[in-house]
Amino acid sequence: MTSRSPSAVVATAALAVVLLAAAVQVQAARERVYPPAEVTEESLVLSSASAVRRLTGAYNTLFADVYWIRAIQYYGGTKHKIDAAVAGQGILAEPPASLAADAFPVLYPLLDITTTLDPRFNIAYRFGSVFLAEPYPRGADRPDLAVALLEKGLR
């Protein structure tokens, strides 16, 4: 059966809109009853830079960009969280000491993967070492890792 009348098109479009809206409503209801788990911790599934290099094959530099964006977003996001925690305690409060030990645990691995995938990514060495070397709470307070990253860049 073929139907080419405009009313059939309109009816089908209306039906599709109703069905899509119903699906969205059911999903929203499900999320209210069974809330999805919140992803709070930034984690790195693949921590071996050379493994990532193998997996990405001919598209190394594109994935270097992806890891660079992740590193920037991770640095900015964590710093935002620390700032918010400080602001919550009053103007003169110290940043929470609980975070100080290792505030940016995956920052160095992210930068390491970025620079292994694209060894000529100068900005990643330059900005990355600043993020690593800055004392807490502005950075990771890991000058040793910053030096390691810069030395990797010199090779």
Place this chain on the structure above:
Amino acid sequence: MRVTAAIAINVFRESVRDKVFYNLVLFALLMTASSYLIGQLTAGQDVKIIKDLGLAATSMFGLFIAVFIGIGLVSKEVERRSVYSLVAKPVSRAQLVLGKYCGLALTLGANMAVMAIALYAVLAYSSWGVSAQARAAWDAPALDPALLKAMALIFGELMLVTAIALFFSTFSSPLLSAALTVGLYVVGHFSADLRNFQQVLDSPAAVALARGLYWVLPNLAQFDVKSDVVHGVHVPAGYLAMTGAYAALYIAMLLSIASLIFSRRDFK
């Protein structure tokens, strides 16, 4: 010659009718959306990332076209039995194979030309009004003509992949051809490891075998100068010429075997 050209033009027409060029719409959308998004996500390196993304997308979209149309070039004619009317005409089977190949080459060339224009347009847009100070931090200018070198080598690589797909499609089923072509594509990008096998193997015979495979398998990694071009590293013309000559010889080898196999096939 005229016969080959006629077949090639018909392959091009067929790909237009099969809506192959719709991938350009996707490419344009991807580039426009990313040029906006990347500017929001990163600090000052958006031109580099857009170049990376544009070149990677060009090669990936082209790969899909080369593989999925390449495998059907000959086998589809056989399956649809339209090959009967073709072989009944004064067309040699070698001309048929060559014409099919040139047709897909034409399609890929037209496709890549539009992609190159789109990439330059997006780069022009995202480097618009950037201060000279910010430009100084770039490894290469935004509208770098060297990008065309990377594009040319991607085109050479796609031509080689097309020849591989066409070669398989003369004797194998489309699904198997696709798997084999993609397999060779992956192997071709990692074949440099075969060259250095003596570092992990002791047996001289195994090392010799790996070395032999390294020289015989298509070396696709040499077509990848995306990283050099994006970082402003000079790619010499001699490199382009020698890589192009390698591609031409390898393609000629594959096409001659393909037409031999195809001419020996008996259509019942």
